[in-house]
Every structure is written in structure tokens, then in C-alpha cells.
Amino acid sequence: MDLVIGIDGGGTNCRAAVATADGTILGRGKSGPANIRTDFPRARASIIEAVEKAFAEAALDAGHIASTPAVLGLAGSNVGTYREQLNAALPFSEFQVESDALIALEGALGEGNGAIAILGTGTAFMARREGAVRSVGGWGFLVGDQGSGARIGRDLVEQALLAYDGIRTATDLSRSLMGAFRDDPGDVVEFTTTARPGDFAAYAPMVFEYAARGDALGQEIVSRAVADIDASLDALRLVDDEPVCLLGGLAALLSPKLSSRHQVRLRPPLQDAVGGAVSLAARRFRSGRVAVA
Numbered sequence: 001m002d003l004v005i006g007i008d009g010g011g012t013n014c015r016a017a018v019a020t021a022d023g024t025i026l027g028r029g030k031s032g033p034a035n036i037r038t039d040f041p042r043a044r045a046s047i048i049e050a051v052e053k054a055f056a057e058a059a060l061d062a063g064h065i066a067s068t069p070a071v072l073g074l075a076g077s078n079v080g081t082y083r084e085q086l087n088a089a090l091p092f093s094e095f096q097v098e099s100d101a102l103i104a105l106e107g108a109l110g111e112g113n114g115a116i117a118i119l120g121t122g123t124a125f126m127a128r129r130e131g132a133v134r135s136v137g138g139w140g141f142l143v144g145d146q147g148s149g150a151r152i153g154r155d156l157v158e159q160a161l162l163a164y165d166g167i168r169t170a171t172d173l174s175r176s177l178m179g180a181f182r183d184d185p186g187d188v189v190e191f192t193t194t195a196r197p198g199d200f201a202a203y204a205p206m207v208f209e210y211a212a213r214g215d216a217l218g219q220e221i222v223s224r225a226v227a228d229i230d231a232s233l234d235a236l237r238l239v240d241d242e243p244v245c246l247l248g249g250l251a252a253l254l255s256p257k258l259s260s261r262h263q264v265r266l267r268p269p270l271q272d273a274v275g276g277a278v279s280l281a282a283r284r285f286r287s288g289r290v291a292v293a
Helices: 040-057 062-067 082-086 100-109 149-164 172-180 185-194 197-201 204-212 216-235 251-257 273-284
Strands: 003-009 014-020 025-031 070-074 095-099 114-119 123-129 132-137 244-247
Touching: 003 040, 003 100, 003 273, 014 040, 014 273, 025 040, 025 273, 040 062, 040 070, 070 100, 070 273, 095 100, 095 273, 100 114, 100 123, 100 132, 100 244, 100 273, 114 216, 114 251, 123 216, 132 216, 149 172, 149 185, 149 197, 149 204, 149 216, 172 204, 172 216, 204 216, 216 251, 244 251
Parallel strands: 003 070, 070 095, 114 244
Antiparallel strands: 003 014, 014 025, 114 123, 123 132
């Protein structure tokens, strides 16, 4: 049988699947972060590890990886020359690199009209209408990713330091964050020196937890994130009854908080982003590249 590979590489983890040429998934694998812009060597290692695990789950010889075509949806691939760097770094016989948003769109909607919002460590928004694709955001943690876990966590760290200095009113949430650093602002600053988006995002669940208890700071941070997501969905300029699928680790927490104009559009995704990458690979490499008995 002919094989294809689909890969979804994000800021927190990388997931891969090996499938038959018609898109039937045989095995899946998961590994660490795979944002090629923020840490290229680690991303490459995560991609290969996830694929090897997928082949192992499917009981397929890993020796076939090098002769199997792949579609990779990778965070950070929408800017710079990172796609070109991958040409010499990956083992696949043939591959195409897309944004993580595009494979998520394909997985959630198939080939239909509508939009997706990826709400995880980072954020990205994309819509498709009659084959034409429009994207919003996805510019990375330092200048984008509004409404993301990373930005929510970063906002908490910032506000906790402001409260420590007496600039803002301290709350149970800000005190809890400082307690995690022994109430030492120097430790907080040391953390931020090397922290990656996923490290900040690790504090996002704390924000939602305290917001649910009525903590004023938690509610303020969550409200800001929701407003940013609403604004990004507005920018996609959806019409009529075009659906919206929310994806990513924060989707379940944020979906009930969106404005009513977006609530009415929400639909469950048809499949996940890895499934979207597999579907794209199956269409683009129909002739197959490797036959496995």
C-alpha cells in the first residue's frame, strides 16, 4: 500500500500520523514543541520523533520514513526563511510545509467554507470562502498571539509584579503567582529571561481557575483575551451562516465566553489538525511514493 504522512507542529507539542494514500490513518505519534521559528533544532527533532512513534504504532518499518511524502503544518512557517531551511533538515522523500492554521482549517472544515480559531499556546485565525483563504494573526508571541495561553500567562506575570510593587491591587491570583516564585521578584525576572511561550502558557490554567472563583485580576485577564479573540474573528468578515470551529487547548475554556455574534456560529470540527495534514497529503500525493507489503 502507498503511504503519506501528516504532521501538526505547534509551540507545545508535535503530532504526526502515517496513513494510506486514501487518508486512512494507521498510526499516530506525539512529541515535544515544534515551532521552527523559536527553536529550529528542537522542532526538527520533535518532528522526526513524532513520525517515528506514528510508524511504530502502525507497526511499520521506520526505514520507510525516508521514502514517504509528507505535509507539515508548522507554527512559525508563515514568516522568514524557515521553510527553506527544512529542505536540508528533514528525511522525507518529498514534503510540503504549510502553516499550522491551514492544516487546522482543512481538518475542521474539510473543503467547505467557514473559519477556525486556534486557541492554544499561540493563536491564529483563518477563514475560507469558495477556495479563497484569509488569515489573521499568527505573528508570534512577542508581537501577536493575542488571546493565547502564552499571552494570558505573560499578562499574569506582569500584573503580579505590578501588584508586588503596589502599582496594582494585589489579589489571590497575583499572590499565588508570586508564591510560586518564593515571593521574590528577582526569581520572576530570572524566569522571564529564558522563558519560552509554552513556559508562560503553563500559567494560563491558573488564571482561568481564579477567574472562576471571582478573582478580579483573573477576570480582567480573561476578559481581555476574549475581547482580542472576538476582534480577530470580526476581522475575518464572515457572512451568512459560515461556521466557526474553535481548536486548541484553550478552546473549551474560551468558547462559552465569546460574544453572541460568534457563539451562534460555533460548530464542532470534523477532525483534528493532524487529520487535516493527512487529508492534504492524500490529495497532493495521490500517486504515492512508497509501497509497503
